[in-house]
Amino acid sequence: MIKDQISKPSETQTILKVEDVSKQYRLGEVGTGTISHDLNRWWHKVRGKEDPFLKIGDVNDRSSMGGSDYVWALKDINFEVNKGEVLGIIGKNGAGKSTLLKILSKVTSPTTGTIKFNGRIASLLEVGTGFHPELTGRENIFLNGAILGMTKKEIKSKISEIVAFSGCQRYVDTPVKRYSSGMTVRLAFAVAAFLEPDILIIDEVLAVGDAEFQKKALGKMQDISRGEGRTVLFVSHNMAAVKSLCNRGIVIENGKIVFNAPIDNAISYYLKGNSAVINSKQFGAKYSNAVFALHEISLKNAGMSVLDPIDESLPIELLTNIDIHDAEPHRYIVTYHLYNEIGEAMFSFTNAQSDAALASGNNRLCCVFPADFFQSGQYFLSLFIVKDKREAVFVENDIVSFIVVDGSRDVGVYMGREPGYVKPQFKWQNLR
Numbered sequence: 001m002i003k004d005q006i007s008k009p010s011e012t013q014t015i016l017k018v019e020d021v022s023k024q025y026r027l028g029e030v031g032t033g034t035i036s037h038d039l040n041r042w043w044h045k046v047r048g049k050e051d052p053f054l055k056i057g058d059v060n061d062r063s064s065m066g067g068s069d070y071v072w073a074l075k076d077i078n079f080e081v082n083k084g085e086v087l088g089i090i091g092k093n094g095a096g097k098s099t100l101l102k103i104l105s106k107v108t109s110p111t112t113g114t115i116k117f118n119g120r121i122a123s124l125l126e127v128g129t130g131f132h133p134e135l136t137g138r139e140n141i142f143l144n145g146a147i148l149g150m151t152k153k154e155i156k157s158k159i160s161e162i163v164a165f166s167g168c169q170r171y172v173d174t175p176v177k178r179y180s181s182g183m184t185v186r187l188a189f190a191v192a193a194f195l196e197p198d199i200l201i202i203d204e205v206l207a208v209g210d211a212e213f214q215k216k217a218l219g220k221m222q223d224i225s226r227g228e229g230r231t232v233l234f235v236s237h238n239m240a241a242v243k244s245l246c247n248r249g250i251v252i253e254n255g256k257i258v259f260n261a262p263i264d265n266a267i268s269y270y271l272k273g274n275s276a277v278i279n280s281k282q283f284g285a286k287y288s289n290a291v292f293a294l295h296e297i298s299l300k301n302a303g304m305s306v307l308d309p310i311d312e313s314l315p316i317e318l319l320t321n322i323d324i325h326d327a328e329p330h331r332y333i334v335t336y337h338l339y340n341e342i343g344e345a346m347f348s349f350t351n352a353q354s355d356a357a358l359a360s361g362n363n364r365l366c367c368v369f370p371a372d373f374f375q376s377g378q379y380f381l382s383l384f385i386v387k388d389k390r391e392a393v394f395v396e397n398d399i400v401s402f403i404v405v406d407g408s409r410d411v412g413v414y415m416g417r418e419p420g421y422v423k424p425q426f427k428w429q430n431l432r
Helices: 035-046 097-104 137-147 152-166 181-194 211-227 239-245 263-272
Strands: 014-026 070-082 086-090 112-117 121-124 199-203 231-235 248-253 256-262 280-282 292-301 316-324 332-339 345-350 361-369 377-387 391-405
Touching: 014 097, 014 231, 070 097, 070 231, 070 256, 086 097, 086 239, 086 263, 097 121, 097 199, 097 231, 121 181, 137 152, 137 181, 152 181, 181 199, 181 211, 199 211, 211 231, 211 239, 231 239, 239 263, 248 263, 256 263, 280 391, 292 377, 292 391, 316 332
Parallel strands: 086 231, 086 248, 121 199, 199 231
Antiparallel strands: 014 070, 014 112, 248 256, 280 292, 292 316, 316 361, 332 345, 332 377, 377 391
């Protein structure tokens, strides 16, 4: 159930409150259920009893088969958003992010729970949402403004800014059906941003725009939240954009909120995945086949334990414990890709151009990063086992994460860092 107002706003005004929201769908070709199910639900409602189908249903895990015709796309969602806050909603594909935004935007209703909010909501859920293809860009601006509750006078006062920001001046009097997807997103975003909604909801649509427009749109969203005090809910798989824009994040897994924290912590949790172990990871039978058996990947300072914090001012050892079963072990190499805490690729490295070739049986590869190579922060390694330098026989992204701390500060406490992620040691000379 959606309620239009929050009663008695607090000193830090809560502009959006989601309480015990769940959404259930029926799987298969019939999305709303069978006639017998509908009658059963109606009969329970008439008698004042609970919907019997709320007691069944599988969790929202797209990777596994369930035993029920019903699935909970969302289950028991609770959170609050304050006025002027920018909330990032992150999670894997199919986690329930878009379903949540559709409920908040009133595109669909929750199966259970309530949503309370103050003010107007504008949303960008997918390319061209709310645009009529036969109307011109200008006509769609007025149509969307009216839907948001704006008067014609208010829309007229903003239309020149909207058109200029979208960059679609030449086509504003052309039917939208002739626009490219990028032009449609530009105009839709400009309408949503400049018609001054109290809550702006954006679901990944900026990925359609070009790099120049994405930068422009992110700048506008920062102005909306920080300068104008309005609220933004932002869903994206681009962690760099999420980090630059949002101040808080919630992580959704299988239809449930599993983490709610400041945005840096939320991104680190999301990128770390289900692994609770940082700096070291043990592997079982799942990581063994006819070619190899992976036992352990760990990182630590030289002479230290994996349980100790990794100090950036000391050399760092990466240990890979792996068995090779093949009679020609020289055909295989180990390659790592290193990513920073917002998912950006830093570099790749391999044992191929070293003296540490793989041998039959057990191998304990040790790769050493020099002291003062990393800035403090969290990093993620993806592992590739490559055959004949061209065929990847094993790939796993984010197989292990590790945290580097600044040893000159309180060891074990993340205190921020200088700009960038690595600290190259260049040779300096004074040639006077």
